[in-house]
Amino acid sequence: MLEQVITSTKIIVTPHLSAEEMERLIFYCKGEEANPCVIMDNHPLDARDAMLNEWQKIRPVEILNNVFPNPKVEDIMDMANTLQDKKINVVIGIGGGSSLDSAKGVAVILSNGGDLEEYLGATPSKKIEQHNVQLILIPTTAGTGSEVTKVGVYTSRSGRKYTLGHPCMQADIAVLVTEYVKNLPPALTASTAFDALSHALETLWNRNATPLTDKIATESAVYLLKNMEAAYESSLSGKETGRTEMLQGACMAGIGFNITGTAAVHALSFIFSEEWDIPHGIACAFTLEDVFRLNLRDEKTRVRLVEVAKRLFDKENEDDLLSSLLNRIISLKKKFGLPFSFRDLNIELPETKIGELFNKSLEDPKMKNNSTEITSRIIFDLIKSKINKNIESCR
Template identity: 30%
Template sequence: MQPFVFNTTARIVCAGGSAAELGRQAGDMLGPRLLFVTDQGLRAIGLEKPAIASLEAAGADVTIFDAVEADPSLATLQAATEAARSCNATGIVGFGGGSSMDVAKLTALLAGSGEDIDEAWGVGNAKGPRLPLVLVPTTAGTGSEATPVSIITVGENEKRGVSSPLLLPDLAVLDADLTLGLPAPITAATGIDAMVHAIEAHASRNANNNPVSSMLAREALVLLGANIETVVNEPGNRDARQSMLLGSMLAGMAFGNSPVAAVHALAYPIGGMFHIPHGLSNALVLPHVLDFNIAEESNGSWRHYSELAPLAFPALAGGPSPDKAKAFVVELADLSKRLGLPPRLRDCGIGEDSLPVMAADAMKQTRLLVNNPREVGEADALAIYRAAW
């Protein structure tokens, strides 16, 4: 067995209705003055109200920061950090999708330590300490509540990340009730995102790919594969929603320690340049990256995909492993179509003339590309984009 390190969230509450008891679950650890990080869309429907009422009933003074946007910018992070300092926050709550949780993570770090974000970018560069941190996901996709990573958009479209165990929260609260109102396209895209996390974690070439991450990735795909079509077709199915949240978090635990690779590297330019949601960006390139990987048999990725195939899609059990890997790729592409997601880049308004620029931009994601089972050059990235177009 190769040496490895496994870090994850300290405490997890997985129960419907648990967000409405946030004060009881987290009040003591967060202290008396909280910054509650969320977005205006969730506030417009009042999804945050029970959680905030619970925190206030427990004696907390809650300041709300609701300016988080999709693909949050550095300016948004700086504004959230200033809000935390202005209210002298003793704790941070991130409530929402991956964007709100990513901003909350770095706000807790920057407000708690006073360090410069420019010195924290990259892997293992954050110094800390951070403020106490609680994360409450409202989508089943990013797994950000269990990952040591936060992604921020710098400049026009560059995605830049901080990766450090300091960003793991003290508590994650998984409450299916918060996801019941999600529209089908968001439910589908975030669900595919979670599946990508599990797939890439399992096949990652990273030196820290380990038995714990592998186990969690496999269990995540069992839960996600069994429930993703149900939550899209039966949006009020609470049990399926709770299973998706759990699957998403398990996938987050997996890739938080065995990092993702080329699917994400090629997805980031799509989101950065065209503001396409991250889950959909992943779905658009997923089958084409996996096709690229298994085309080179020596890297062994087909073994990983063959092992995962019947977990996500039980009908693929049996048969030769190489054939099973190819069938897995086909089934993932068909799944996106069944879920109603656009299958091609052109269906999302991306012109063919943008593909070379995207390929060049993807090459900047070196921290991800090194984890891919097969080396990806700029010409390879362009060929993958053309296949997806």
């Protein structure tokens, strides 16, 4: 994965991680003074749990598993307060995006003090200034890319979701353990794959795009689209095809959007998570093809998406290439059982509520990154179109 030369995070790719290797890694980070803790969720994962059990025979390790989807400020503060007097100097996050973001949040508080909510929003009362603990992130899903980004997403006590970003939140080390993703269930394989694909595409249709990010995002989008169907099929059959590729593809996409930020798909996704607790990857997949169409209005975006399509389809005409790329995304959504309409989500949304709920996304800085300007009228039409849509009408 050549893209790792672009990130400050050291990336280790390994099929298996033993307790002895983890102990060595911690020693290399902090020497004999190392005092680590682990932040993770409470879902069983045999390979991870076996490693941690063996590691605790080598040294006592503080393990906190108070992590839930769409991580909440209060849960992160509970963990940080538990660790406050333990002189922790290495924080290890193991899990999906919620676990990795929670580990970042805990590390921020251990390094800078205060309450995480004080760092959130457009006018925070505190600023991140220090990175005093080593941060090691180990993903167990192939989607978020959080292991190589300087951002975390947190739900405030009011229920609003905020993106917090700072270079001090960048992991020192990311460990991609292919064993940890080989048994991902089909639904999680599908949703995290679309989260990763959204990262790659939103890096392309982004006002902050550069030739460097165009290259990374093109490579990751092509790599993901070539492998995500195989990964999904292997999740159904119990095989491992495509799992390593998706883990690395998601990491590649993370390196790209860490530079540009995300855009309209992610800004809209936050509303779904805030209002209806829709899992993040599913919320991103929900509007992906719609925002794709909107961004074709931007000529630079069209050129970038044509380049992706040329790598996937043997066609010459630009319109044919773009149509094939869009149809590929839609067909994968259908195959993966991902939602196209509010009916698919079992949500009833009156048209009169669209503005009240979704215009909040216009305040999100991510929306301003989108290559095509998104207005309240555009949002209304987009969301309205999905109230009564059925899967057969999606092409």
